[in-house]
Amino acid sequence: xxxxxxxxxxxxxxxxxxxxxxxxxxxxxxxxxxxxxxxxxxxxxxxxxxxxxxxxxxxxxxxxxxxxxxxxxxxxxxxxxxxxxxxxxxxxxxxxxxxxxxxxxxxxxxxxxxxxxxxxxxxxxxxxxxxxxxxxxxxxxxxxxxxxxxxxxxxxxxxxxxxxxxxxxxxxxxxxxxxxxxxxxxxxxxxxxxxxxxxxxxxxxxxxxxxxxxxxxxxxxxxxxxxxxxxxxxxxxxxxxxxxxxxxxxxxxxxxxxxxxxxxxxxxxxxxxxxxxxxxxxxxxxxxxxxxxxxxxxxxxxxxxxxxxxxxxxxxxxxxxxxxxxxxxxxxxxxxxxxxxxxxxxxxxxxxxxxxxxxxxxxxxxxxxxxxxxxxxxxxxxxxxxxxxxxxxxxxxxxxxxxxxxxxxxxxxxxxxxxxxxxxxxxxxxxxxxxxxxxxxxxxxxxxxxxxxxxxxxxx
Ligand code: UDX
Ligand code: ADP
Numbered sequence: 001x002x003x004x005x006x007x008x009x010x011x012x013x014x015x016x017x018x019x020x021x022x023x024x025x026x027x028x029x030x031x032x033x034x035x036x037x038x039x040x041x042x043x044x045x046x047x048x049x050x051x052x053x054x055x056x057x058x059x060x061x062x063x064x065x066x067x068x069x070x071x072x073x074x075x076x077x078x079x080x081x082x083x084x085x086x087x088x089x090x091x092x093x094x095x096x097x098x099x100x101x102x103x104x105x106x107x108x109x110x111x112x113x114x115x116x117x118x119x120x121x122x123x124x125x126x127x128x129x130x131x132x133x134x135x136x137x138x139x140x141x142x143x144x145x146x147x148x149x150x151x152x153x154x155x156x157x158x159x160x161x162x163x164x165x166x167x168x169x170x171x172x173x174x175x176x177x178x179x180x181x182x183x184x185x186x187x188x189x190x191x192x193x194x195x196x197x198x199x200x201x202x203x204x205x206x207x208x209x210x211x212x213x214x215x216x217x218x219x220x221x222x223x224x225x226x227x228x229x230x231x232x233x234x235x236x237x238x239x240x241x242x243x244x245x246x247x248x249x250x251x252x253x254x255x256x257x258x259x260x261x262x263x264x265x266x267x268x269x270x271x272x273x274x275x276x277x278x279x280x281x282x283x284x285x286x287x288x289x290x291x292x293x294x295x296x297x298x299x300x301x302x303x304x305x306x307x308x309x310x311x312x313x314x315x316x317x318x319x320x321x322x323x324x325x326x327x328x329x330x331x332x333x334x335x336x337x338x339x340x341x342x343x344x345x346x347x348x349x350x351x352x353x354x355x356x357x358x359x360x361x362x363x364x365x366x367x368x369x370x371x372x373x374x375x376x377x378x379x380x381x382x383x384x385x386x387x388x389x390x391x392x393x394x395x396x397x398x399x400x401x402x403x404x405x406x407x408x409x410x411x412x413x414x415x416x417x418x419x420x421x422x423x424x425x426x427x428x429x430x431x432x433x434x435x436x437x438x439x440x441x442x443x444x445x446x447x448x449x450x451x452x453x454x455x456x457x458x459x460x
């Protein structure tokens with residue numbers, strides 16, 4: 001198989017953008033073109049001012065600066081990029097279905113299918129097609145079927161190469177991956193992709209498997225990680241009634257090398273584009289094979305997570321004398337975790353929704369999330385009208401303004417800057433008693449209590 005000279009990636013999102021930027025950075029002799037239907041997104045990727053890139057990721061601007069215009073290009077001309085490519089990554093979104101069979105659980109593959117049909121229509125020579133999005137197991141089969149049955153008689157090799165980067169640390173994860181996983185059937189096609197990664201990833205960290213193992217591993221990795229978070233969150237509730245401290249418990253159990261310390265931080269609940277979607281997918285797949293016990297087992301991880309978000313909102317209501325009606329709640333953070341502007345499935349959205357049902361006023365400050373995004377997230381829920389969301393929720397650019405005349409402050413994201421605020425100043429401008437609900441256990445309880453704030457963390 002000939003050496004890869006041109007790579008195209010369809011989908012310029014949180015996965016496609018950073019991943020292709022690093023592949024281009026590390027392989028200066030390969031031309032990498034990232035395409036997207038969304039012209040505004042492509043324009044942002046091409047923006048001269050690197051702070052305007054559509055994805056916020058520490059270190060991404062440096063990588064883009066190095067490679068863009070050299071061998072990294074962003075474009076809306078999908079057909080042309082497909083035509084030129086030797087290898088095509090599919091990095092389009094695969095949201096949970098919101099309609100029809102599998103609604104609320106199965107992954108919606110319509111974007112993948114559209115891509116496959118477009119590739120089949122345009123391709124005039126043999127190509128390697130790489131699944132990069134998180135997909136249900138056996139999507140490669142569907143992909144193969146469409147490509148082989150609708151193409152122009154050219155040959156396609158399908159590979160699965162799931163992405164394991166976590167947002168907020170994407171560049172670090174891409175530069176030093178724990179492993180790269182490549183699944184496929186054709187050894188030569190697999191090798192061409194191995195060669196691209198081997199430029200900077202040690203060979204022993206590049207794992208090759210069959211297609212289905214690769215696809216399934218991605219779902220399972222996310223399910224295991226999410227399960228740890230739900231497990232510690234379940235224990236946080238127990239700690240709150242027994243007087244144990246969840247941080248101490250997590251530390252103590254994490255010292256056992258068989259358990260390990262990571263992903264044991266109790267929180268207001270996990271969010272992000274992957275965990276919930278992938279588990280729902282796993283559950284759906286298990287049920288479709290009639291493995292109901294397996295499905296129930298994994299579904300519990302989601303049930304626990306929903307409970308944790310609701311419990312946090314309920315705690316605020318209960319502590320504020322059983323009513324938040326007309327009260328001001330300041331939200332510090334809206335993103336699903338720190339160091340990202342991504343808000344997909346963020347716990348903040350659901351906590352806000354719950355409090356708004358109780359007719360609270362919410363003022364949000366997040367260092368990286370725009371007001372437009374916050375309103376879009378709330379409107380998407382469809383719980384109340386867009387006008388009502390704008391009447392009840394205010395978004396500000398200054399944390400002190402957010403906390404001004406608040407009855408309570410709720411920390412929803414673990415942004416580092418929240419720890420260094422002038423909490424005396426925040427306290428002075430709040431209604432008394434002034435409550436802080438720390439959904440991430442990042443603030444110093446004793447410092448806050450000395451100031452006079454009433455502090456409640458998770459699992460303490
Ligand atoms: C995840 C996987 O980690 C990554 O490998 C995969 O490619 C995509 O999905 P991501 O969603 O970006 O990455 O972030 P992650 O760091 O996994 O956090 C997910 C959620 O869990 C966040 O809301 C985070 O705040 C929460 N979390 C994580 C906790 O509440 N406690 C923890 O201990 C760890
Ligand atoms: P992820 O987190 O998986 O990267 P995103 O939603 O951030 O998901 O990005 C997926 C991108 O894929 C979006 O920018 C969307 O416009 C793009 N996309 C979806 N379908 C197509 C398609 N058929 N052709 C080109 N781009 C597409």
